[in-house]
Amino acid sequence: MERLGFIGLGIMGKPMALNLLRAGFPLTVHSRSADPVAELEGAGAAAADSPAAVAGASDIVVTMLPDTPDVEQVLLGDSGVAEGARDGALVIDMSTIDPEATRRFASKLGEQGVAMLDAPVSGGEAGAIEGSLAIMVGGPEGSFERALPVLQTVGKSVVHVGPSGAGQVTKACNQLIAGATVEAVAEALVLAARAGVDPAKVREALLGGFAGSRILEVHGRRMLAGDFAPGFKARLHRKDARIVLETARRLGVPVPSFEAVADALDRLVESGGGELDHSALVTLLERESGTSLRSPGRS
Amino acid sequence: MERLGFIGLGIMGKPMALNLLRAGFPLTVHSRSADPVAELEGAGAAAADSPAAVAGASDIVVTMLPDTPDVEQVLLGDSGVAEGARDGALVIDMSTIDPEATRRFASKLGEQGVAMLDAPVSGGEAGAIEGSLAIMVGGPEGSFERALPVLQTVGKSVVHVGPSGAGQVTKACNQLIAGATVEAVAEALVLAARAGVDPAKVREALLGGFAGSRILEVHGRRMLAGDFAPGFKARLHRKDARIVLETARRLGVPVPSFEAVADALDRLVESGGGELDHSALVTLLERESGTSLRSPGRS
Numbered sequence: 001m002e003r004l005g006f007i008g009l010g011i012m013g014k015p016m017a018l019n020l021l022r023a024g025f026p027l028t029v030h031s032r033s034a035d036p037v038a039e040l041e042g043a044g045a046a047a048a049d050s051p052a053a054v055a056g057a058s059d060i061v062v063t064m065l066p067d068t069p070d071v072e073q074v075l076l077g078d079s080g081v082a083e084g085a086r087d088g089a090l091v092i093d094m095s096t097i098d099p100e101a102t103r104r105f106a107s108k109l110g111e112q113g114v115a116m117l118d119a120p121v122s123g124g125e126a127g128a129i130e131g132s133l134a135i136m137v138g139g140p141e142g143s144f145e146r147a148l149p150v151l152q153t154v155g156k157s158v159v160h161v162g163p164s165g166a167g168q169v170t171k172a173c174n175q176l177i178a179g180a181t182v183e184a185v186a187e188a189l190v191l192a193a194r195a196g197v198d199p200a201k202v203r204e205a206l207l208g209g210f211a212g213s214r215i216l217e218v219h220g221r222r223m224l225a226g227d228f229a230p231g232f233k234a235r236l237h238r239k240d241a242r243i244v245l246e247t248a249r250r251l252g253v254p255v256p257s258f259e260a261v262a263d264a265l266d267r268l269v270e271s272g273g274g275e276l277d278h279s280a281l282v283t284l285l286e287r288e289s290g291t292s293l294r295s296p297g298r299s
Numbered sequence: 300m301e302r303l304g305f306i307g308l309g310i311m312g313k314p315m316a317l318n319l320l321r322a323g324f325p326l327t328v329h330s331r332s333a334d335p336v337a338e339l340e341g342a343g344a345a346a347a348d349s350p351a352a353v354a355g356a357s358d359i360v361v362t363m364l365p366d367t368p369d370v371e372q373v374l375l376g377d378s379g380v381a382e383g384a385r386d387g388a389l390v391i392d393m394s395t396i397d398p399e400a401t402r403r404f405a406s407k408l409g410e411q412g413v414a415m416l417d418a419p420v421s422g423g424e425a426g427a428i429e430g431s432l433a434i435m436v437g438g439p440e441g442s443f444e445r446a447l448p449v450l451q452t453v454g455k456s457v458v459h460v461g462p463s464g465a466g467q468v469t470k471a472c473n474q475l476i477a478g479a480t481v482e483a484v485a486e487a488l489v490l491a492a493r494a495g496v497d498p499a500k501v502r503e504a505l506l507g508g509f510a511g512s513r514i515l516e517v518h519g520r521r522m523l524a525g526d527f528a529p530g531f532k533a534r535l536h537r538k539d540a541r542i543v544l545e546t547a548r549r550l551g552v553p554v555p556s557f558e559a560v561a562d563a564l565d566r567l568v569e570s571g572g573g574e575l576d577h578s579a580l581v582t583l584l585e586r587e588s589g590t591s592l593r594s595p596g597r598s
Contacts, residue, residue: 099494122508134508157507161500169494170501173487177480177510180556184479187554188472194550195398195468201460202469208456209421209433211476213512244490251493253588255486256559257479264555289552
């Protein structure tokens with residue numbers, strides 16, 4: 001069994017690392033906060049005091065970090081993975097970051113004989129805890145085969161979509177569709193409520209038809225209940241929305257409906273809703289139209 | 300068994316009328332084109348030469364027409380249903396039209412003792428043929444109960460959402476979400492293709508996750524194949540998009556992401572794509588970005 005390293009024990013990373021440990025992988029961890037490191041040590045992992053030290057003790061290093069600059073720092077910065085990694089090591093970056101930066105990091109690591117996969121996930125904290133994440137993988141076929149035992153431990157659906165960066169492009173597509181669907185469900189339910197039609201009945205009637213989706217089911221229910229405990233935080237979807245827009249602009253692809261979604265995410269975060277679930281997009285529309293899903297009609 | 304009338308034997312209306320006839324309802328029909336009338340007569344229906352004559356021979360009159368002015372003409376115009384209907388008759392309008400106009404028509408008919416339900420459908424031609432439509436019903440509870448044997452013959456999911464107009468509001472919500480999801484899927488697949496990632500693999504990877512929907516499955520497949528035989532014609536979705544926008548403006552509800560979708564439907568129709576399936580929205584993005592889902596990358 002290959003020796004694993006895991007860097008980034010946040011809301012997603014900690015349960016993923018615990019699942020790898022339980023599956024029997026020898027594991028060395030590192031994170032900025034002390035508490036999850038102590039928890040992993042208690043469960044049998046070793047702790048290392050830098051990404052370089054993790055890499056020195058591991059055949060495969062998994063990273064799960066908030067944003068592009070964090071991944072750059074951990075992989076290529078002082079005491080980073082690149083400093084400690086041996087020839088033949090494999091890095092699996094499961095963070096959601098910019099596809100272009102991903103290709104640059106993979107190329108830099110490749111120069112010293114370290115392979116890299118981008119393997120961002122969908123499924124949230126629940127999926128991380130249950131080991132049921134959907135994983136979209138970019139990178140060389142051989143590295144993908146080598147990573148499979150690791151990825152299948154933390155995920156249920158693991159798809160190799162293409163070369164380096166392809167996993168991040170796919171995740172951007174996922175965030176585009178998910179954001180657009182959340183916003184559309186919000187617009188529809190507020191329209192119904194403002195017209196005096198019970199939005200709960202509208203959700204019920206639509207679930208059976210062509211407008212049905214898991215988002216109408218799950219986020220529709222959150223919106224109706226006004227329950228915006230995350231879930232997936234609006235500020236993280238905003239970060240991902242910026243990746244979508246930057247990628248689209250760089251490639252010259254128009255994304256007119258998603259521009260409106262990204263703008264709404266900006267406004268939600270700027271008005272203090274960044275820590276709420278992204279389904280709180282509905283609150284902007286409730287406010288602007290002077291209605292509420294809890295009391296349909298004019299308020 | 301109540302005697303039925305059916306007005307409007309188009310792509311949707313003809314198979315619905317045939318299903319009612321097969322279920323044993325005595326049926327009188329009327330339509331602008333002669334061919335479907337002859338077909339229904341061959342199957343055992345009676346033909347009448349005006350909406351008023353249909354109403355004179357029926358306890359319940361079903362209408363399935365293209366747009367708001369058609370329904371107004373058939374119900375309230377010269378030789379319309381109102382002229383021939385008896386006290387206690389019931390009109391079930393299954394067309395997709397403006398909710399505000401629906402309430403006006405129901406009120407006019409009510410003045411002469413004729414009840415009206417709005418009962419627009421989702422499910423397309425296939426759903427009409429199979430009798431598996433999703434039906435969203437607005438109007439009085441008693442009329443809904445009376446209409447159930449008819450509605451359950453042509454539909455699988457029949458939901459009473461509220462008073463007069465509520466069915467049309469619900470259908471507008473359906474068209475909002477469906478249009479937004481088709482556009483989002485199109486934006487995502489073109490973004491993937493332009494980034495050099497196989498859009499078929501992206502669709503596959505996303506279907507298992509939170510961005511999954513019937514539209515990603517069905518319309519995603521159409522887009523990848525470049526097969527835009529309808530399905531649901533873009534010009535009809537554009538008509539419905541106008542109903543959504545008018546309703547939203549009247550009520551002061553912002554629908555920022557759907558504004559972009561409605562604009563795209565306008566451009567698709569104006570560039571000659573009105574008879575194509577609405578999934579042809581993807582062709583606008585392919586053209587504007589200079590890429591194709593059939594040959595990903597720069598073209």
